[in-house]
Amino acid sequence: MSTNVQDIHEDHHHAPSGLMRWITTTNHKDIGSLYLWFSLLMFFIGGFMALIIRAELFEPGLQLVIPGFFNQMTTMHALIMIFGAVMPAFVGLANWQIPIMIGAPDMALPRLNNWSFWILPFAFTMLLSTLFFDSGGPAAGWTLYPPLSLQGGNSMPFVILSIHLLGISSILGAINVIATILNMRAPGMTLMKMPIFIWTWLITAFLLIAAMPVLAGAITMLLTDRFFGTSFFTASGGGDPVMFQHIFWFFGHPEVYILILPAFGIVSTIIPAFSRKKLFGYDSMVYATASIALLSFIVWAHHMFTVGMPLAGEIFFMLTTMLIAVPTGVKVFNWVATMWRGSMTFETPMLFALAFIILFTIGGFSGLMLAMTPADFQYHDTYFVVAHFHYVLVPGAVFAIIAAVYYWLPKWTGKMYSESLGKLHFWLTTVFVNVTFFPMHFVGLAGMPRRIPDYPVQFADFNAIASVGAFGFGLSQLLFVYILYNTLKKDVTAEDKVWDGAEGLEWTLSSPPPYHSFEKAPRVE
Amino acid sequence: MSGQNSYYVPHETKLPFLTTVAIVIMFIGAANYMNGSASGMTIMLIGMVLIFAMAYVWFSEVVTESEGGIYNDQVDISFRWGMVWFIFSEVMFFAAFFGALYYARELSLPWLGGDGYKITTNIVLWPQFENVWPSNGPTNSGGDFVVMGAGGIPALNTLLLLTSGLTVTYAHHGLKEQDRRKLLVGLFLTIALGFIFVGFQAYEYMVAYNDLNLKMTSGIYGSTFYMLTGFHGFHVTLGAIMLTVIFFRCLKGHFAGDNHFGFEAVAWYWHFVDVVWLGLFVFVYWL
Numbered sequence: 001m002s003t004n005v006q007d008i009h010e011d012h013h014h015a016p017s018g019l020m021r022w023i024t025t026t027n028h029k030d031i032g033s034l035y036l037w038f039s040l041l042m043f044f045i046g047g048f049m050a051l052i053i054r055a056e057l058f059e060p061g062l063q064l065v066i067p068g069f070f071n072q073m074t075t076m077h078a079l080i081m082i083f084g085a086v087m088p089a090f091v092g093l094a095n096w097q098i099p100i101m102i103g104a105p106d107m108a109l110p111r112l113n114n115w116s117f118w119i120l121p122f123a124f125t126m127l128l129s130t131l132f133f134d135s136g137g138p139a140a141g142w143t144l145y146p147p148l149s150l151q152g153g154n155s156m157p158f159v160i161l162s163i164h165l166l167g168i169s170s171i172l173g174a175i176n177v178i179a180t181i182l183n184m185r186a187p188g189m190t191l192m193k194m195p196i197f198i199w200t201w202l203i204t205a206f207l208l209i210a211a212m213p214v215l216a217g218a219i220t221m222l223l224t225d226r227f228f229g230t231s232f233f234t235a236s237g238g239g240d241p242v243m244f245q246h247i248f249w250f251f252g253h254p255e256v257y258i259l260i261l262p263a264f265g266i267v268s269t270i271i272p273a274f275s276r277k278k279l280f281g282y283d284s285m286v287y288a289t290a291s292i293a294l295l296s297f298i299v300w301a302h303h304m305f306t307v308g309m310p311l312a313g314e315i316f317f318m319l320t321t322m323l324i325a326v327p328t329g330v331k332v333f334n335w336v337a338t339m340w341r342g343s344m345t346f347e348t349p350m351l352f353a354l355a356f357i358i359l360f361t362i363g364g365f366s367g368l369m370l371a372m373t374p375a376d377f378q379y380h381d382t383y384f385v386v387a388h389f390h391y392v393l394v395p396g397a398v399f400a401i402i403a404a405v406y407y408w409l410p411k412w413t414g415k416m417y418s419e420s421l422g423k424l425h426f427w428l429t430t431v432f433v434n435v436t437f438f439p440m441h442f443v444g445l446a447g448m449p450r451r452i453p454d455y456p457v458q459f460a461d462f463n464a465i466a467s468v469g470a471f472g473f474g475l476s477q478l479l480f481v482y483i484l485y486n487t488l489k490k491d492v493t494a495e496d497k498v499w500d501g502a503e504g505l506e507w508t509l510s511s512p513p514p515y516h517s518f519e520k521a522p523r524v525e
Numbered sequence: 526m527s528g529q530n531s532y533y534v535p536h537e538t539k540l541p542f543l544t545t546v547a548i549v550i551m552f553i554g555a556a557n558y559m560n561g562s563a564s565g566m567t568i569m570l571i572g573m574v575l576i577f578a579m580a581y582v583w584f585s586e587v588v589t590e591s592e593g594g595i596y597n598d599q600v601d602i603s604f605r606w607g608m609v610w611f612i613f614s615e616v617m618f619f620a621a622f623f624g625a626l627y628y629a630r631e632l633s634l635p636w637l638g639g640d641g642y643k644i645t646t647n648i649v650l651w652p653q654f655e656n657v658w659p660s661n662g663p664t665n666s667g668g669d670f671v672v673m674g675a676g677g678i679p680a681l682n683t684l685l686l687l688t689s690g691l692t693v694t695y696a697h698h699g700l701k702e703q704d705r706r707k708l709l710v711g712l713f714l715t716i717a718l719g720f721i722f723v724g725f726q727a728y729e730y731m732v733a734y735n736d737l738n739l740k741m742t743s744g745i746y747g748s749t750f751y752m753l754t755g756f757h758g759f760h761v762t763l764g765a766i767m768l769t770v771i772f773f774r775c776l777k778g779h780f781a782g783d784n785h786f787g788f789e790a791v792a793w794y795w796h797f798v799d800v801v802w803l804g805l806f807v808f809v810y811w812l
Contacts (some may be wrong), residue, residue: 118542122546126553154560165552204672212619217622232625236745247625
């Protein structure tokens with residue numbers, strides 16, 4: 001099908017400028033940039049909260065903040081990093097990359113695209129404003145478990161409605177991604193010829209549409225329980241607080257894969273480019289991604305092994321969870337096999353992708369430990385869990401996002417970042433991320449509970465090390481901002497095909513690409 | 526018109542931003558209302574009016590573009606995928622509430638009643654509690670109530686919605702055959718059946734509150750009953766409004782026999798609402 005775009009060059013003279021350009025834009029690149037900048041801002045706000053947490057935990061005792069505020073920080077840090085930093089970053093990458101990777105002029109539904117972005121700043125303003133309420137912000141953890149979450153202050157309805165906004169934004173964005181991928185591909189690009197990043201996003205979008213409405217249902221029930229007298233999560237009325245956990249994690253586990261599948265796609269794009277080989281096992285990558293996505297709907301209760309489930313439930317969820325190691329193993333194997341005997345070079349995106357493989361695998365292994373029900377009874381709600389999910393989210397998802405930015409930044413802007421500064425950023429980040437999160441395994445196994453502002457003296461050393469690492473990690477990210485600034489003020493010099501080993505339609509376009517990416521659809525053989 | 530061969534990328538638009546502002550006004554009003562603020566309800570209603578206004582303006586623009594012939598077949602397919610996945614998201618939204626109903630009936634109530642290995646739950650918490658559905662829980666939350674039977678209004682409502690599924694298909698055939706009378710009669714009947722359904726539902730709520738003492742506060746039965754039927758009724762109302770818009774567009778002579786995505790999207794939505802009702806009828810009212 002033809003994807004020529006209507007000629008609207010004349011209108012460019014009347015296009016609004018300044019702030020109105022960004023508010024009214026329907027262009028996938030503008031919206032992608034908005035998403036990415038917004039995500040960076042949220043990354044620093046959420047990171048600042050993490051540093052408050054780590055400063056308090058630097059030594060035993062209560063030094064800096066009161067426990068109530070500490071709880072608000074852990075809750076907000078999670079909500080902001082998940083919904084404000086990682087998810088919008090992936091959507092921003094999807095916006096920039098999907099049209100130029102599949103040979104389309106733009107996203108399929110451009111007005112919807114604008115809408116799904118502009119909901120976000122409002123939602124987070126609403127969410128963050130609760131911190132200034134007399135009764136403070138949400139403090140029951142990002143999982144909002146009742147009965148604790150029902151006992152919050154005036155912030156509760158604001159938090160829930162802002163999460164509804166985030167859900168609307170995600171669903172609209174995901175609908176747009178699916179419509180684009182299914183309908184806007186260049187002639188000749190069959191599903192099994194799509195770039196792997198596109199595949200992972202297609203499956204992620206499906207997960208978003210299936211999971212986000214379930215979260216909406218769960219938090220709506222919280223709202224009616226608190227304000228309209230229903231008894232969904234109240235045993236005295238015949239409900240069950242544990243029911244919330246089941247519904248929440250039915251959303252929550254697919255959500256975890258929403259946060260990692262696009263990262264798999266990015267790494268599967270970068271590793272072949274710098275190994276100068278085709279991706280090993282493309283088909284199996286696609287099937288593994290789909291398997292992980294489908295399995296994600298039948299593993300949710302591994303988040304709640306200690307809640308008192310029937311034995312059959314514990315065993316079922318243990319086994320299904322362990323099954324996920326199989327497709328994930330396929331992926332790690334394929335990445336390693338791609339590099340095997342490749343002529344590898346180690347530019348910044350490749351370094352981040354390599355660190356991803358190693359460190360994400362560590363996070364995967366600790367996940368396997370947590371999947372064992374009997375073992376989980378010891379690990380549950382300890383810092384071991386915190387170490388696990390930070391390993392898959394920070395050197396996992398966040399590293400992949402940073403790798404993607406370094407990889408595609410020259411394409412987006414036509415400007416090459418400083419390779420030496422990029423490498424410095426990589427080494428600082430990689431060292432400090434491990435200094436921060438590795439000790440958490442030890443204190444967790446020794447029994448330190450999560451979400452607690454104070455702890456016994458026996459955990460002091462490792463906590464101090466983790467706090468130093470966290471500040472180092474946070475400061476290293478200022479270097480990232482400087483690198484971006486430094487790149488953007490350069491002149492356009494990048495070639496169209498920035499990396500000699502890279503493949504894909506995006507490299508056939510100029511750097512930066514034209515306003516309507518592919519005015520005439522390319523033909524894929 | 527630069528023609529049928531190009532994919533239409535809309536120009537700059539303020540609509541999404543303004544729609545977001547409207548939604549946020551409604552949400553802030555709603556949150557304030559729940560926190561007991563006197564002005565909350567007013568702000569919420571203003572937000573709702575603004576949302577409807579924005580929807581009107583936004584859809585008008587899309588309708589104008591569509592009637593102007595600037596959407597090619599590929600744009601049409603994008604819209605179709607968009608609607609399909611939107612309906613799927615709605616299915617998952619209802620799934621959460623159906624899930625709550627099953628969980629309560631199959632797990633939490635039996636456990637509270639001392640079923641299986643959860644015997645201590647019953648002994649320690651409410652030893653006198655016996656699990657019999659329908660239940661408002663061990664503390665008789667909301668007081669004794671009478672269940673809304675499946676016969677009577679719910680059965681009648683099932684008949685109404687199923688018939689409306691037929692009439693909308695009848696209208697669709699009319700549209701495809703360019704039989705204007707068939708189209709308008711079919712649509713009119715569908716809309717009428719839809720609004721009659723909503724009227725019956727409202728009447729049923731009145732009976733439930735005034736005569737049966739069946740309220741949202743009636744424990745888990747009342748919670749699931751009102752959450753499921755309430756959100757469904759809201760969706761029927763929305764669907765009926767959408768059908769009304771389509772009706773007026775048909776009066777104006779919009780839609781061609783081979784090109785009428787707007788009509789089909791609303792028909793799909795209507796069938797979705799219909800199917801959800803069947804689930805409700807079986808699991809909420811009947812079993």
